[in-house]
Amino acid sequence: MLDIKFIRENKDLIQLAAKKKHIDFDVEKLITADDERRKFLTNSEKLRAEQNAASDKIASATTPEERAKLIADMKVVKTALEKDEEALKPIMKDWQSLMLQVPNIPDMSVPDGNSDADNREIKTWGDKTSFAFEPKDHVEIMTKLGMLDLERGQKVHGFRGYFLTGDGVKLCFAIWSYALDFFSKKNFTPVIPPILVRKINLFGTGYLPQGEEDMYKTQDGDYLAGTAEVPLMGLHADETLAAADLPKRYLGFSPCYRREAGAHGKDVRGLIRVNEFYKLEQVVMCEANHETSVKYHDEVNRNTEEFIESLRIPYRTVINCGADLGLGQVKKYDIELWVPKESKYREISSASYFHDFQTRRLNIRYRDQEGTLRYAHSLNSTAIPTPRILVSLVENFQQADGTIKVPEVLVKYLGKDIIGA
């Protein structure tokens, strides 16, 4: 959500933002609705002022006659007020719905584009793994080593279901433990949040109203969030933080649920796209200025890059183009890992910043040095998702005999240096 005053003063910017993000939004419709809203609001405030003044007079009326007269007068005002407020209701509803559709403005450095194919590569790291043998894909490798059972996963869950078993599980635990140590050193506070959340948190983070289709909903009206970002942003909702406590750095660990409603034909095999997975997620709330946001954006993205580098998996980093940005995102980097069997880079991480788009919706503020209350800035980035990371990990580290060499940094967590030996 943006400030309506800002929107009114910068409607061209908003319209351009919508265009760049390929979002269908007409800013003029909002301005018109806002004009209406203001008109009725001003009128009802005037009537209320009248009512408040009369109310004092009624209280101090000296004679019953005077009192009766004043009350009779006020009945007329009351009727007018009721009429005005009745008219205001649909206008407010329309206005609020439009306000939730206003896109945040992408940064200048965000490239134009129509889809993720237009994301701009800004960095590559490591050499694409070469093999002296015909490499296998992760499904074959993991199934043979008793790490993955897709067939039974589908029996139990259906399409996109999977069982991780044996060393598949142990490898996940090793990655989680390593990630916990790694990110704790970067001053992140680990958090296991509720992932079953109230609707309000999803509106606050910008996943609703637009993302309804991609979420699982319970019979109580709660939702299973697709990322720990949602509860971690909700954590400080309606709070005023101490400026001295900023930035807040949280490392969330949670299961994630995604219906993948718009992706039925995509990635139908293996562990790339599943309905439930686990993810460690970085969330940062910082003071409200652009440079600070940019600084932490680079920091969280770099954290994940470093983590991947320590695993020694080849990757590239891209700047997402306009069309690949969410409603509230100002800028986003994706990190993509090399998947040998597919011979392409696949997304593993997404780092974005929002300015005060989320904190405004969630009412997360702090008092700055001048004592002014300000909405904090928020950003988040994947730290590491499992089991998706296993796809690249096992494919890049597979050996001719079908075993997997364990990345050096994970050896002490897994307790062995070869899987399948």
Next chain:
RNA sequence: GGAGGAGUGGCAGAGUGGUCGAUUGCACCGCUCUUGAAAAGCGGAACCUGGGAAACUGGGUCGUGAGUUCGAAUCUCACCUCCUCCGCCA
């Protein structure tokens, strides 16, 4: 699942239809006194929002939303949260 009780400013805690946006205490800020501090005294101070260059000024906010009323922190209803007891499950 059933039965009760409660939600008021940073905290504690009054207020049960009208000068209440709210008594009071603690904490906080300024001033006086003091070599300095403490203590004491005096004064200030909630948040959101419209208008205004500013002074200032209108509206809203007592968990949330709706209702009754000329008027609601106060009455009614729904919801949320917390507490106590009973039951059930682990």
